[in-house]
Amino acid sequence: MDKNTLTGLVLIGAIMFGFFYLTKPKETPREGQESAVATSAGVAQNAQAVAGIDSHLLAQTVRTLGSMSPDSSFHYSSPQMSLTVSQQGQLGGYVVCRNDTVSVADAVAGLNGEAATLLRNFADNSMRYGNLARFVGGQNTDVVLQNNLVEITIGSLGAAVKQVRLKNYKTEVGEEPADVELFRSPTDGYSFAFNTADQRIDTRNLNFEATLEGDSAVLLAIHPTPVSTWAVRYTLSPDNYLLRMDIVQNGMHTFLPGNTSSMEFAWNQKLGRNEKGRTFEERNSAVFYKYVGEGPEDLSSSDNKHKSLNGRVRWVAFKNQFFSSVIVAREPFGSADLNSTVIKNDPTFLKDMSMTAQVPYTVADGTAASFDFYFGPNDYPVLSALDKHLDVGENLDLTRLIPLGWGLFRWINTLIVIPVFTFLKGIGNYGIIILLLTLFIKLIIFPFTFKSFQSQAKMRVLAPEIKKINERYPDQADALKRQQETMALYSRAGASPFSGCLPMLLQMPVLIAMFSFFPSAIELRGQSFLWAHDLSAPDSILTLPFSIPFYGNHVSLFCLLMTAVNIIYIRISMSSQPTSASMPGMKMMQYLMPVMFLFIFNDYASGLSYYYFLSLLITIVQSWAFRRFTNEDKLRAKMAENAKKPRKKSGFMARLEEASRQAQAAQRQQANRRR
Numbered sequence: 001m002d003k004n005t006l007t008g009l010v011l012i013g014a015i016m017f018g019f020f021y022l023t024k025p026k027e028t029p030r031e032g033q034e035s036a037v038a039t040s041a042g043v044a045q046n047a048q049a050v051a052g053i054d055s056h057l058l059a060q061t062v063r064t065l066g067s068m069s070p071d072s073s074f075h076y077s078s079p080q081m082s083l084t085v086s087q088q089g090q091l092g093g094y095v096v097c098r099n100d101t102v103s104v105a106d107a108v109a110g111l112n113g114e115a116a117t118l119l120r121n122f123a124d125n126s127m128r129y130g131n132l133a134r135f136v137g138g139q140n141t142d143v144v145l146q147n148n149l150v151e152i153t154i155g156s157l158g159a160a161v162k163q164v165r166l167k168n169y170k171t172e173v174g175e176e177p178a179d180v181e182l183f184r185s186p187t188d189g190y191s192f193a194f195n196t197a198d199q200r201i202d203t204r205n206l207n208f209e210a211t212l213e214g215d216s217a218v219l220l221a222i223h224p225t226p227v228s229t230w231a232v233r234y235t236l237s238p239d240n241y242l243l244r245m246d247i248v249q250n251g252m253h254t255f256l257p258g259n260t261s262s263m264e265f266a267w268n269q270k271l272g273r274n275e276k277g278r279t280f281e282e283r284n285s286a287v288f289y290k291y292v293g294e295g296p297e298d299l300s301s302s303d304n305k306h307k308s309l310n311g312r313v314r315w316v317a318f319k320n321q322f323f324s325s326v327i328v329a330r331e332p333f334g335s336a337d338l339n340s341t342v343i344k345n346d347p348t349f350l351k352d353m354s355m356t357a358q359v360p361y362t363v364a365d366g367t368a369a370s371f372d373f374y375f376g377p378n379d380y381p382v383l384s385a386l387d388k389h390l391d392v393g394e395n396l397d398l399t400r401l402i403p404l405g406w407g408l409f410r411w412i413n414t415l416i417v418i419p420v421f422t423f424l425k426g427i428g429n430y431g432i433i434i435l436l437l438t439l440f441i442k443l444i445i446f447p448f449t450f451k452s453f454q455s456q457a458k459m460r461v462l463a464p465e466i467k468k469i470n471e472r473y474p475d476q477a478d479a480l481k482r483q484q485e486t487m488a489l490y491s492r493a494g495a496s497p498f499s500g501c502l503p504m505l506l507q508m509p510v511l512i513a514m515f516s517f518f519p520s521a522i523e524l525r526g527q528s529f530l531w532a533h534d535l536s537a538p539d540s541i542l543t544l545p546f547s548i549p550f551y552g553n554h555v556s557l558f559c560l561l562m563t564a565v566n567i568i569y570i571r572i573s574m575s576s577q578p579t580s581a582s583m584p585g586m587k588m589m590q591y592l593m594p595v596m597f598l599f600i601f602n603d604y605a606s607g608l609s610y611y612y613f614l615s616l617l618i619t620i621v622q623s624w625a626f627r628r629f630t631n632e633d634k635l636r637a638k639m640a641e642n643a644k645k646p647r648k649k650s651g652f653m654a655r656l657e658e659a660s661r662q663a664q665a666a667q668r669q670q671a672n673r674r675r
Contacts, residue, residue, distance in 0.1 A: 131255075135206045135222045143210050143218045145236040145243070150375060152236060152243055159208040159220035159232040160190055161243070164375040166323070170526060172276045172534060173347075180274055182323050182375050187349075190267035192247070194361070197257055208232070219248075224255040241376030242389060247361075247368040256363045262334060263361040263369075268354040269318045269325060273347070276537040279603050280519055284321040285350050287340045288401055290314045292332050296400040299340045309336040314392065318353045319401050322378050322522045322536075326398065328390055330370040334358040377522050378402050380418050405516035412513040416444075421523070431529030434607060438614040441514075442622075445507050449619070453626040456573075511615075518608035531557060532606040539606035550599045558609035559601045565616045566594035572623055 141156040153163040164183035171178050191204035208220035208231070216238065221231035228251035235244040275281040286301040292312040299305040312332035318325045336357035343349045359369050372390055376382060383398040390396060404413040420440055424433045442449075466486060473482035518524065524535040532539035540554035547553040570590050601609050 131224055132201065132206060132222065135208070138207045140207070141210050143212065143220075145216055145218065145234065147216075147236060147238050149239075150236075150241050152234075152375070154210075154218060154220070154234055155185070156208045156210045156220060158189065158191055158204045158206065160204070161234075161373070162189075164325075166241075166376065169323075169377065171274045172526065172537065173273050180323060181272070183269065183325055184272070187270040187272075188268065190265065192263050192265055192359070194256065194260065194263040196255065203232075225251065227251045228253075228255050230255075237389070240385075240389060241374055241382070242386070243373040243375065245371045245373060247370070248366070249363070249368050250365050252363040252365075258363060260361060260363055262358045265333070265357045265359050266355070267316075267327065267357075268352075270343070270349045271318060271320050271351045271353060272349055274323065275321055275525075276534060277603065277605075278350075280537075280605070281321040282342075282350050284319075284403060284520075286319055287338050287353050287355075288317040288319055288324075289336070289338065290397060293394060296397050299338060301340075302342075304342055305338075305340045307338045309333075309338065311335070313357065314394070315396065315398075316355050316357070317398075317401060319378070320350065321520075322525055323376065324374065324378055324401050326374040326401075328372040328374070328392065328396065329359070330372070330392060331360050334360055374398070378520070379522050380404075380414070381422060402520050403516060404520060405513055408509050409513040409516060412509055413517050417441075417513060417517050421517075421521070425523060429529070430524055430527040430535055430607070431610070434529075434535075434611055435614060438611055438618065441510055442615070442618050445510060448507055449622060450626075453623065457626070511612075514611055515608065518611060519605045521607070524605065524607045529610070532610070535607035535610070536605050538603055539609075552603055554602070556602045556606060556609060558606045558613060559598060559604075562601065562609045562613040562616065563594045563598040565613055565620065566597065567591065569616050569620050569623075570594065572620060 138157075142162065143154045143156075145152045145154065149167060151163075151165040151167060152161060153165075154160070155162040161183055162185040163181060166180040166182055169180040171180055189204065191202055193200060193202045195201075206222055208222055211219045211221070213219055213233070217233060217235040219231050219233045221229050223229055228249075230249045230252060231247075233244075233246045233248055235246075236242075237244070271285055273281060283301060287299045287305075288296055289298070289309060290296045290313070291309070292314050299307055312334070313329070313336050314332050315326055315328040316333075316336060316338065317327075334357070336355055339352075339354045341352040343351055361368055374386065378401050380399055380402055383401065386398055387396055399414075404410045417437070421433065421437055424436055427433050427436070469482055469485050473485075519536070521536065527535045529535055531541060538554060538556045539558050541557045542555040544553045544555070570593075574590065601612075
């Protein structure tokens with residue numbers, strides 16, 4: 001390329017640059033604006049004007065801006081100030097002070113303090129929530145719904161329950177007795193979340209408009225668009241612990257995509273302590289749930305657990321020893337994720353529980369979803385009555401929240417113990433009620449007890465003859481002969497060493513059922529008797545300055561009394577069984593059991609130890625009375641008379657004798673081979 005060509009190209013480039021520079025369009029102010037602020041000095045001047053506005057007025061202005069439809073404005077004027085706030089579209093806005101226009105960002109840049117915070121929050125919320133920006137933040141409004149059982153506080157922020165106070169139950173922890181708070185903000189809460197075309201909305205961040213609907217209902221609403229409403233209605237039942245929650249809506253198709261099929265429900269709760277005995281309260285605190293058409297299940301209460309539920313979930317409960325928070329879905333949850341975390345070494349809380357569930361949902365007008373909260377006690381009659389209040393087409397099985405044992409033991413508690421206990425509640429004094437309940441149970445099982453006493457009496461009468469048989473066949477080689485003659489003696493006398501065991505075995509289900517019943521009986525909670533302040537907790541009469549392994553750092557007097565009476569009962573029982581004298585190891589084992597119970601029951605409910613103490617004491621009295629009024633000479637004569645009568649052998653005795661004969665024959669054959 002020569003010099004002339006290069007010079008020509010440079011000139012052409014200069015001419016084109018000059019042309020584009022001279023012909024570029026100039027910026028013009030927006031229509032309707034008298035002048036635009038383009039310099040930092042102008043920004044500062046108008047920002048100063050904004051800063052001069054009263055903060056209350058500015059807050060009102062910002063809230064109004066959030067409620068305006070696109071491309072509308074709000075105007076305020078006074079002798080000191082002229083202010084116009086306008087909204088451009090859904091996400092932007094600007095402030096006009098006097099005759100100048102300042103963008104929200106520029107105005108915030110020139111402000112300090114509350115005014116800047118309000119405008120900055122407005123700008124952030126506009127970008128995040130769009131038309132819902134006016135429902136973000138602001139002052140919470142509390143609405144209280146109550147009946148004679150419960151007081152429920154509902155906040156406008158999040159349209160959720162903030163506090164549940166049970167009027168008829170007091171905490172057993174803390175310096176002063178106070179009503180049990182089953183639900184409390186900010187540790188406990190829940191919210192709904194749904195997706196719009198370009199954002200995710202969580203009701204926890206929105207401030208709803210509250211409208212009372214009589215004394216027992218409140219409606220909390222937001223309006224995403226001028227023609228749409230999304231609201232939560234709460235209705236408290238007049239005579240129970242149920243709170244109905246309905247999601248009602250209108251025109252939501254203008255805000256949400258038409259193919260919306262679900263929304264998310266998130267619930268978290270830190271389970272607080274209410275009882276003195278932390279061990280049992282922690283052991284009985286767990287997350288329970290129920291699939292449609294199936295029985296309730298639970299997450300382990302002993303460690304941290306997570307579980308994903310894939311299926312139609314009818315209800316989920318956050319339960320502690322005596323109280324539960326339950327949500328029952330009228331239309332079952334589509335799925336749910338459950339979490340339970342043990343909180344260790346915390347004097348206030350036991351566990352952190354949470355649930356995230358999918359709720360079937362459409363944008364159609366009307367009631368989009370319905371739920372029932374149960375905030376109340378784990379009281380069997382109360383929970384069993386909920387099925388008639390909540391008609392969901394199946395048995396809710398909420399009574400399974402009460403650990404009454406499994407199978408036969410639960411039937412004994414639900415069909416016998418609880419009805420009798422409920423009938424006796426009118427007496428008032430639960431120490432007397434437990435005494436009467438013990439007498440009633442003893443009366444029911446008396447036929448079995450009487451048969452056991454009869455068997456023991458027969459064995460005492462036969463003891464001298466059994467001793468003679470043992471002396472006649474002292475060698476081990478004669479063991480089969482000794483056993484054969486002993487069985488023959490039992491058969492002639494109509495006695496059996498096993499006849500006393502069966503009645504005792506038949507009593508065991510009742511004893512085990514009571515083991516489950518007393519720690520779960522909320523009626524005993526806070527009820528005092530003698531030195532026991534609370535029959536549902538250990539009756540500590542002495543706190544030790546140290547902790548004994550497997551025993552603890554306190555002494556339960558009812559547990560000590562139960563152990564002492566148990567040892568006395570074993571001694572009396574063994575004295576009526578002479579054959580046990582030849583088994584010192586068995587003797588030691590029987591005495592070891594009460595000592596084990598001393599360690600086990602020291603931390604259990606004092607009502608349970610009191611019941612076992614009474615039961616053993618009554619058994620000792622029965623044993624003494626039976627021996628006192630049993631004439632052993634007459635019994636011996638009757639047994640001798642029975643021995644003369646032809647007696648058909650029982651199947652068991654026949655099999656036992658046949659086995660003895662076969663064993664004896666085998667011994668003879670073995671002896672012959674040795675010869």
